[in-house]
Amino acid sequence: MNNSFKLSALEIVKKYRDIIVLNNVSINVKESQFFALLGPSGSGKTTLLRVIAGFVKPDCGRIFIDSKDITQSPPNKRNMAMVFQNFSLWPHMNVFENIAFGLRIKKLADNIIKEKVNRVLKMVHLEQYASKKPQHLSGGQQQRVALARALVVEPEILLLDEPLSNLDAKLRDELRQEIKTLHKNLGITTVYVTHDQKEAMYLADMVAIMTNGNIAGVDSPERLYRKPSSIEIARFLGEVNEFRGVVKEIKAGVSHIETQIGNIVAITDIDLVEGEKVSVCVRPELIQFPANPASENKIMCQVINREFTGSLINVTLAKNNMIFKAIFTPSSLKSSEVKECLIGIDARDVLIFKV
Ligand SMILES: Nc1ncnc2c1ncn2[C@@H]1O[C@H](COP(=O)(O)OP(=O)(O)O)[C@@H](O)[C@H]1O
Ligand SMILES: [Mg+2]
Secondary structure: OOOOOOOOEEEEEEEOOEEEEEEEEEEEEOOOOOEEEEEOOOOOOHHOOOHHHOOOOEEEEEEEEEEOOOOOOOOOHHHHEOOOOOOOOOOOOOHHHHHHHHHHHHHOOOHHHHHHHHHHHHOOOOOOOOOHHHHHOOOOOOOOHHHHHHHHHOOOOOEEEEEOOOHHHHHHHHHHHHHHHHHHHHHEEEEEEOOOHHHHHHHHEEEEEEEEEEEEEEEEEHHHOOOOOOOHHHHHOOOOOOEEEEEEEEEOOEEEEEOOOOEEEEEEOOOOOOEEEEEEEEHHHHHHHOOOOOOEEEEOOOOOEEEOOOOOOEEEEOOOEEEEEEEEEOOOOOOOOOOOEEEEHHHHHHHEEOO
C-alpha cells in the first residue's frame, strides 16, 4: 500500500450481532489535515473513531498510517491520542498528574515530564491550575485538560469525539476557537467527530458526512455547502427550500426550469435533458432582498411573516401559494408593514437534483 495519506481507513466493516454499524466505510486523511466526521447520532462516527484508535476491532478493512498497515497494532502502538466527549479525567489526580499520566507510563524522567506538561498547560492556558483537582474546574477547563493530556504525548494523529458537546454555548465557542488555533500552530493531523454542522464547517479542511454507517460525501466545507452532490447532503448542511420543477430549455449551459414559484434560471454542473423532472433547491440565506440587479432570477413574492432575531431577519415568503423561507439582514427588510418584495436568486446559487 503506497499512498500520500497520513491516515487511511479502508473498507471498514463493523457489525454488532446482525446490525451493520459501519458498512464498508473508507476515509483518507492528509498530513496536517483537520478532517471532520459529521453525522447524526447513531450514524457510526464514534465506532469509526474507535476502530481507527484500535479500541474496536473491525470485521473487515484495514488501517494505515503513512502507508504502514497498523490494523493489527494495539492502541498504545498507534501513536494516536483520543479526546472523549465526557472528558474522562482521573478525579483523584490533580491537573498536572492527569496530563503527566501518559508520560509516566512511558517512564520518562521527572524533569522531562515537568517540561512537557508545563508546555501543554501553557498551550491550553491552564498554567495556574496545575495543582487543582478536575472537579474544581469548569467543564471547559476540564476539556482543556483532556486536550492537553492528548497533546502531551505528541501523537501523530489526534482523535476528538464530540469534545465540545458537553459544554454550554459560550465555553463551546471559546474552546472551538482554541482548538482551531492549536491545530493551526501544531499542524497535527486531526480527525474530529461531531453532529454539529456549524462546528464541522468552522473547524475542518475536509468533511465526511456519515449516515447509517455510510459516507454520503466527502469534500471541503464550502463545496459541500455550495455544490452538494445529493439532496440529502444539501438538507444536512443547512436549510434548503425545495421546489418541484421540469426542465424547459437548456441553452449554452444555462437551464430554464419551470417550478412551483415560476421560471428559474440555473447554472449547474449536472447533465440535464429537456422535459426532465428535477428538484430545485435554494438556501434561505442566498435569497437576496433587495434583488441584486445582475441576478438572473427576480421574483415578486408576498411576505407572510417576519421574525426579527437581532443579527438576522427570518422571513416567510409565498409565491403561487408555495411557502418558503428567506433570511435577510436587518438593513434590508426594515418594516413589518412590507407585504410584497422583489427577491433575487443568482443562477449559480440554485441547486438542482435529479428526482
Ligand atoms: N458496543 C456496542 N454494542 C452494540 N451496539 C453498538 C455498540 N457500539 C455502538 N453500537 C451501535 O452502533 C450504532 C452506531 O453507534 P456510534 O458509533 O456510537 O454512533 P455515533 O457516534 O454516530 O452516534 C448505534 O446504533 C449504536 O447503538
Ligand atoms: Mg458518538
